[in-house]
Amino acid sequence: xxxxxxxxxxxxxxxxxxxxxxxxxxxxxxxxxxxxxxxxxxxxxxxxxxxxxxxxxxxxxxxxxxxxxxxxxxxxxxxxxxxxxxxxxxxxxxxxxxxxxxxxxxxxxxxxxxxxxxxxxxxxxxxxxxxxxxxxxxxxxxxxxxxxxxxxxxxxxxxxxxxxxxxxxxxxxxxxxxxxxxxxxxxxxxxxxxxxxxxxxxxxxxxxxxxxxxxxxxxxxxxxxxxxxxxxxxxxxxxxxxxxxxxxxxxxxxxxx
Ligand SMILES: [Zn+2]
Numbered sequence: 001x002x003x004x005x006x007x008x009x010x011x012x013x014x015x016x017x018x019x020x021x022x023x024x025x026x027x028x029x030x031x032x033x034x035x036x037x038x039x040x041x042x043x044x045x046x047x048x049x050x051x052x053x054x055x056x057x058x059x060x061x062x063x064x065x066x067x068x069x070x071x072x073x074x075x076x077x078x079x080x081x082x083x084x085x086x087x088x089x090x091x092x093x094x095x096x097x098x099x100x101x102x103x104x105x106x107x108x109x110x111x112x113x114x115x116x117x118x119x120x121x122x123x124x125x126x127x128x129x130x131x132x133x134x135x136x137x138x139x140x141x142x143x144x145x146x147x148x149x150x151x152x153x154x155x156x157x158x159x160x161x162x163x164x165x166x167x168x169x170x171x172x173x174x175x176x177x178x179x180x181x182x183x184x185x186x187x188x189x190x191x192x193x194x195x196x197x198x199x200x201x202x203x204x205x206x207x208x209x210x211x212x213x214x215x216x217x218x219x220x221x222x223x224x225x226x227x228x229x230x231x232x233x234x235x236x237x238x239x240x241x242x243x244x245x246x247x248x249x250x251x252x253x254x255x256x257x
Contacts, residue, residue, distance in 0.1 A: 067150035091177040102202045109142045110173045146201045152219035199231040
């Protein structure tokens with residue numbers, strides 16, 4: 001098998017026999033597995049190749065999906081169709097007054113697909129550490145950045161007090177989506193509340209990006225103020241027959257109906 005990259009001497013050809021020792025895999029690639037997932041995957045790979053007996057001859061690729069050993073897209077398509085992947089139930093709301101880019105961001109955050117330190121490490125991008133650089137207390141994944149980071153928790157506490165709703169601790173983005181999509185009995189108020197929740201997560205993400213890329217540390221109160229003004233503008237310009245007054249909204253968003 002000829003594999004690109006890796007001998008460190010400028011050569012890009014490597015034979016499997018060089019890396020496959022008697023009972024293990026000789027790992028000498030550019031980067032070393034760091035995260036729990038990567039270490040687990042390399043252990044799994046080592047177990048798989050541990051008992052493999054190499055034969056004489058050149059290494060070669062063989063696709064097991066087709067009888068002739070060559071890769072065909074239709075064979076892969078057939079395999080995917082056979083998996084019958086179940087659709088994931090989600091409580092995400094697509095509301096007109098929330099900008100599409102924000103709802104798309106929330107959708108990706110719910111799938112843990114936003115570019116946090118943990119997500120970048122999973123994609124093989126080398127970082128010094130997966131720990132959140134804002135607080136230094138936990139790994140930086142989507143739920144930490146948007147919900148569990150002490151800074152995020154202060155913002156959520158402030159937003160819930162503004163809404164006059166008892167504060168709720170969310171462990172995951174899905175919990176936030178579920179809570180907001182089922183909150184209250186009035187449809188209009190619920191729509192405003194969903195907008196506020198998505199707006200809060202969006203502005204927290206922007207604040208974290210400012211910290212990571214510009215080393216600009218914005219206070220939780222400032223983020224909370226931005227939530228007030230940003231979501232007010234979304235609703236004022238996008239909701240039909242909207243007669244929201246800024247002064248009412250500023251005191252409590254549900255004074256506006
Ligand atoms: Zn943090």
